[in-house]
Amino acid sequence: xxxxxxxxxxxxxxxxxxxxxxxxxxxxxxxxxxxxxxxxxxxxxxxxxxxxxxxxxxxxxxxxxxxxxxxxxxxxxxxxxxxxxxxxxxxxxxxxxxxxxxxxxxxxxxxxxxxxxxxxxxxxxxxxxxxxxxxxxxxxxxxxxxxxxxxxxxxxxxxxxxxxxxxxxxxxxxxxxxxxxxxxxxxxxxxxxxxxxxxxxxxxxxxxxxxxxxxxxxxxxxxxxxxxxxxxxxxxxxxxxxxxxxxxx
Amino acid sequence: xxxxxxxxxxxxxxxxxxxxxxxxxxxxxxxxxxxxxxxxxxxxxxxxxxxxxxxxxxxxxxxxxxxxxxxxxxxxxxxxxxxxxxxxxxxxxxxxxxxxxxxxxxxxxxxxxxxxxxxxxxxxxxxxxxxxxxxxxxxxxxxxxxxxxxxxxxxxxxxxxxxxxxxxxxxxxxxxxxxxxxxxxxxxxxxxxxxxxxxxxxxxxxxxxxxxxxxxxxxxxxxxxxxxxxxxxxxxxxxxxxxxxxxxxxxxxxxxxxxxxxxxxxxxxxxxxxxxxxxxxxxxxxxxxxxxxxxxxxxxxxxxxxxxxxxxxxxxxxxxxxxxxxxxxxxxxxxxxxxxxxxxxxxxxxxxxxxxxxxxxxxxxxxxxxxxxxxxxxxxxxxxxxxxxxxxxxxxxxxxxxxxxxxxxxxxxxxxxxxxxxxxxxxxxxxxxxxxxxxxxxxxxxxxxxxxxxxxxxxxxxxxxxxxxxxxxxxxxxxxxxxxxxxxxxxxxxxxxxxxxxxxxxxxxxxxxxxxxxxxxxxxxxxxxxxxxxxxxxxxxxxxxxxxxxxxxxxxxxxxxxxxxxxxxxxxxxxxxxxxxxxxxxxxxxxxxxxxxxxxxxxxxxxxxxxxxxxxxxxxxxxxxxxxxxxxxxxxxxxxxxxxxx
Ligand SMILES: Cc1cc2nc3c(=O)[nH]c(=O)nc-3n(C[C@H](O)[C@H](O)[C@H](O)COP(=O)(O)OP(=O)(O)OC[C@H]3O[C@@H](n4cnc5c(N)ncnc54)[C@H](O)[C@@H]3O)c2cc1C
Ligand code: FES
Numbered sequence: 001x002x003x004x005x006x007x008x009x010x011x012x013x014x015x016x017x018x019x020x021x022x023x024x025x026x027x028x029x030x031x032x033x034x035x036x037x038x039x040x041x042x043x044x045x046x047x048x049x050x051x052x053x054x055x056x057x058x059x060x061x062x063x064x065x066x067x068x069x070x071x072x073x074x075x076x077x078x079x080x081x082x083x084x085x086x087x088x089x090x091x092x093x094x095x096x097x098x099x100x101x102x103x104x105x106x107x108x109x110x111x112x113x114x115x116x117x118x119x120x121x122x123x124x125x126x127x128x129x130x131x132x133x134x135x136x137x138x139x140x141x142x143x144x145x146x147x148x149x150x151x152x153x154x155x156x157x158x159x160x161x162x163x164x165x166x167x168x169x170x171x172x173x174x175x176x177x178x179x180x181x182x183x184x185x186x187x188x189x190x191x192x193x194x195x196x197x198x199x200x201x202x203x204x205x206x207x208x209x210x211x212x213x214x215x216x217x218x219x220x221x222x223x224x225x226x227x228x229x230x231x232x233x234x235x236x237x238x239x240x241x242x243x244x245x246x247x248x249x
Numbered sequence: 250x251x252x253x254x255x256x257x258x259x260x261x262x263x264x265x266x267x268x269x270x271x272x273x274x275x276x277x278x279x280x281x282x283x284x285x286x287x288x289x290x291x292x293x294x295x296x297x298x299x300x301x302x303x304x305x306x307x308x309x310x311x312x313x314x315x316x317x318x319x320x321x322x323x324x325x326x327x328x329x330x331x332x333x334x335x336x337x338x339x340x341x342x343x344x345x346x347x348x349x350x351x352x353x354x355x356x357x358x359x360x361x362x363x364x365x366x367x368x369x370x371x372x373x374x375x376x377x378x379x380x381x382x383x384x385x386x387x388x389x390x391x392x393x394x395x396x397x398x399x400x401x402x403x404x405x406x407x408x409x410x411x412x413x414x415x416x417x418x419x420x421x422x423x424x425x426x427x428x429x430x431x432x433x434x435x436x437x438x439x440x441x442x443x444x445x446x447x448x449x450x451x452x453x454x455x456x457x458x459x460x461x462x463x464x465x466x467x468x469x470x471x472x473x474x475x476x477x478x479x480x481x482x483x484x485x486x487x488x489x490x491x492x493x494x495x496x497x498x499x500x501x502x503x504x505x506x507x508x509x510x511x512x513x514x515x516x517x518x519x520x521x522x523x524x525x526x527x528x529x530x531x532x533x534x535x536x537x538x539x540x541x542x543x544x545x546x547x548x549x550x551x552x553x554x555x556x557x558x559x560x561x562x563x564x565x566x567x568x569x570x571x572x573x574x575x576x577x578x579x580x581x582x583x584x585x586x587x588x589x590x591x592x593x594x595x596x597x598x599x600x601x602x603x604x605x606x607x608x609x610x611x612x613x614x615x616x617x618x619x620x621x622x623x624x625x626x627x628x629x630x631x632x633x634x635x636x637x638x639x640x641x642x643x644x645x646x647x648x649x650x651x652x653x654x655x656x657x658x659x660x661x662x663x664x665x666x667x668x669x670x671x672x673x674x675x676x677x678x679x680x681x682x683x684x685x686x687x688x689x690x691x692x693x694x695x696x697x698x699x700x701x702x703x704x705x706x707x708x709x710x711x712x713x714x715x716x717x718x719x720x721x722x723x724x725x726x727x728x729x730x731x732x733x734x735x736x737x738x739x740x741x742x743x744x745x746x747x748x749x750x751x752x753x754x755x756x757x758x759x760x761x762x763x764x765x766x767x768x769x770x771x772x773x774x775x776x777x778x779x780x781x782x783x784x785x786x787x788x789x790x791x792x793x794x795x796x797x798x799x800x801x802x803x804x805x806x807x808x809x810x811x812x813x814x815x816x817x818x819x820x821x822x823x824x825x826x827x828x829x830x831x832x833x834x835x836x837x838x839x840x841x842x843x844x845x846x847x848x849x850x851x852x853x854x855x856x857x858x859x860x861x862x863x864x865x866x867x868x869x870x871x872x873x874x875x876x877x878x879x880x881x882x883x884x885x886x887x888x889x890x891x892x893x894x895x
């Protein structure tokens with residue numbers, strides 16, 4: 001396959017960026033999208049041109065590091081992570097536009113790499129159960145029905161890639177935040193801090209500059225881990241419930 | 250110079266060693282803990298659990314990761330599960346059995362006392378993780394579910410679908426996040442440790458590079474913990490994440506920490522085969538699949554040939570035209586033999602010309618019987634995400650046609666030598682998780698790396714570190730000390746030297762070549778002749794690195810090529826040591842298979858009389874041969890037996 005790539009190039013956070021055209025040739029269908037970019041980068045280095053910076057690590061859809069906005073969609077045309085996307089999805093001669101996530105809370109570091117530390121700070125605000133090492137009781141003393149465990153698991157599969165934010169016209173992080181809040185709200189372990197958690201995580205989300213939920217479900221449509229709308233519904237419920245009966249004064 | 254290492258194994262009966270030792274360790278009183286600073290490099294299972302637990306105790310922790318978030322450490326990718334001797338299934342498991350399986354699985358090249366402790370604390374790990382809200386798989390009654398893994402005949406593996414590492418890491422990450430919020434951990438992301446700083450022979454800090462700005466910085470502390478993962482990427486292609494590397498451990502090695510058993514690498518039998526020259530990494534298909542997947546190749550070379558040419562499909566072969574070679578050769582363990590045995594046998598089949606796939610470098614893993622027995626929905630509930638992943642990568646549907654699998658480099662048992670307290674040969678410098686060599690001997694059993702990482706971080710280091718800190722006292726060394734300036738300068742010079750080469754070869758080109766050498770000569774099977782060849786080839790590559798490497802850009806900005814180049818140099822030096830290590834170990838054990846030492850039926854032939862020791866290597870300088878220092882392994886509780894899975 002021969003492809004034209006329009007890639008966002010930006011030297012650093014404070015500089016202006018622009019789309020630059022590149023042509024790659026002899027791309028195999030079995031290559032992953034990132035391997036195609038590796039090929040481009042090898043060519044660029046050989047030619048003495050600065051290779052394209054992009055984030056990636058596990059290349060198997062679990063670490064949440066890869067984050068490319070491909071032809072106007074986070075992670076590209078299918079609902080999997082960029083690293084799992086294979087070139088058989090594209091056609092010979094196609095032009096592919098590759099940009100970084102766009103959101104105020106995700107500033108560009110360089111080229112296609114963004115800073116998602118705002119997600120970490122949201123978790124730090126309350127996305128945990130306060131239990132010190134060594135103070136736990138026997139695991140089977142906390143039975144949890146399989147249905148609930150499975151549902152909590154579904155929420156827990158979020159990989160914090162940020163595709164939800166990139167997909168949303170308001171750059172809202174409700175799906176990400178909702179997934180963590182729902183997971184812990186469903187489990188007995190999460191009960192003691194349930195209200196405090198919802199309030200603190202939402203407050204941090206707002207402080208980071210994420211937008212309000214646009215209710216268009218673009219996030220759900222793009223989430224590579226199929227985190228469902230129920231998580232946003234639950235977030236709203238948890239948050240309103242917490243506010244109404246808040247024990248924070 | 251001492252020639253034998255003292256592992257500081259406590260006296261007393263095996264089962265009492267750890268409790269007695271804990272009691273004997275010095276304590277830092279709660280009010281004094283805040284006077285101590287601890288550096289934790291790495292935020293995978295080992296690093297995150299250690300950083301969180303130490304901060305909970307009151308120490309001031311600084312935690313470093315080159316990732317953009319602590320949650321992205323390579324541990325996130327572990328699929329299959331974590332072992333623990335809970336015996337919830339009432340199938341005869343016990344701490345002793347887990348200990349025994351692990352020692353035997355490691356082909357009797359691990360330290361008894363460490364492995365016993367690991368088995369002992371395994372039960373606490375599960376409790377801790379459940380308390381954090383880790384959603385392990387459960388039965389309808391609400392209790393925890395288990396499955397079995399290779400090298401064991403009991404069901405003791407806890408799992409969270411095919412994403413156990415993710416869920417465990419998110420648990421540890423949440424504990425870490427809580428301590429960051431509490432101000433007890435200061436987290437440094439996108440920051441790479443490039444060297445260790447010693448003051449008066451003690452580890453007192455590190456030098457780092459800020460990956461965004463390129464700034465070289467120093468950090469001082471009372472102790473340094475390296476939780477920096479394994480070095481499988483020395484092979485270029487492996488199941489490890491792309492950025493896994495040996496730099497932290499290797500640079501520490503060059504400052505005096507001995508490197509143990511570097512040639513003990515694990516080749517995992519069930520990975521998706523290589524598809525082309527552009528391949529950047531290999532994907533593991535979890536070992537848990539071997540619970541239900543049956544592994545086979547065509548009985549005849551002719552059928553295999555027709556399949557390779559695409560003229561026959563595996564579905565055309567009848568039951569009696571298939572060779573379920575693991576079931577045939579190892580009737581009692583069958584498809585659940587340990588990884589090294591599984592890998593080697595797949596290789597034999599392909600060597601015989603019975604491999605499948607277009608390259609002939611693959612065997613089948615077939616789920617049709619399991620689907621017939623349990624139904625597609627049961628199989629999908631167990632392995633759905635793995636099947637999907639397989640289909641995404643290969644374009645084939647494993648519910649319909651058998652998976653094609655082939656061995657790939659997966660885990661490194663070798664690592665920094667540590668004593669029973671997890672301290673390296675440099676006082677104050679510790680190594681945890683995959684970065685150390687401690688518990689897996691010559692071969693690691695499935696589901697035991699997660700266990701070890703969390704055991705080290707949650708339940709061992711919080712005790713053993715206190716003893717050291719109480720001994721050295723709270724007096725601080727600051728980064729103004731000339732030792733820090735000296736190391737900063739050396740790090741900067743190394744970077745400048747790489748930036749100045751300005752040759753024609755890319756980092757990946759050289760790295761791929763290194764990978765091929767390692768795979769061909771220091772991979773699944775090794776010979777003295779091959780290893781000697783590898784030694785020369787690596788030397789050539791090292792020269793090529795300094796004469797012809799091309800790194801563009803500057804070092805004062807985000808520069809991924811520079812990052813990779815530095816890691817590659819450390820891999821080249823490590824690769825050379827792996828070859829030396831493999832050459833000196835004139836026996837076959839676990840993942841180290843020397844063709845010269847095998848039984849008539851092709852099984853590994855250990856030599857306990859001459860090689861029941863850990864090989865720890867001491868750095869002697871850039872162009873000098875490293876010195877081999879031994880830790881003799883004493884087996885007081887298990888009888889060294891021939892490892893048989895027949
Ligand atoms: C695909 C796959 C599946 C696996 N499945 C299982 C399984 O089912 N069960 C099991 O028990 N084991 C499994 N393993 C093995 C297991 O996942 C690893 O051995 C284990 O997670 C390693 O944890 P760790 O904390 O030691 O290192 P890692 O998780 O690799 O973490 C290393 C950390 O160190 C940091 N770091 C490294 N170098 C530096 C540096 N120079 N400067 C700053 N930071 C640095 C990294 O950023 C990272 O945070 C699997 C491994 C793979 C590859
Ligand atoms: S690189 Fe890990 S999810 Fe894509």
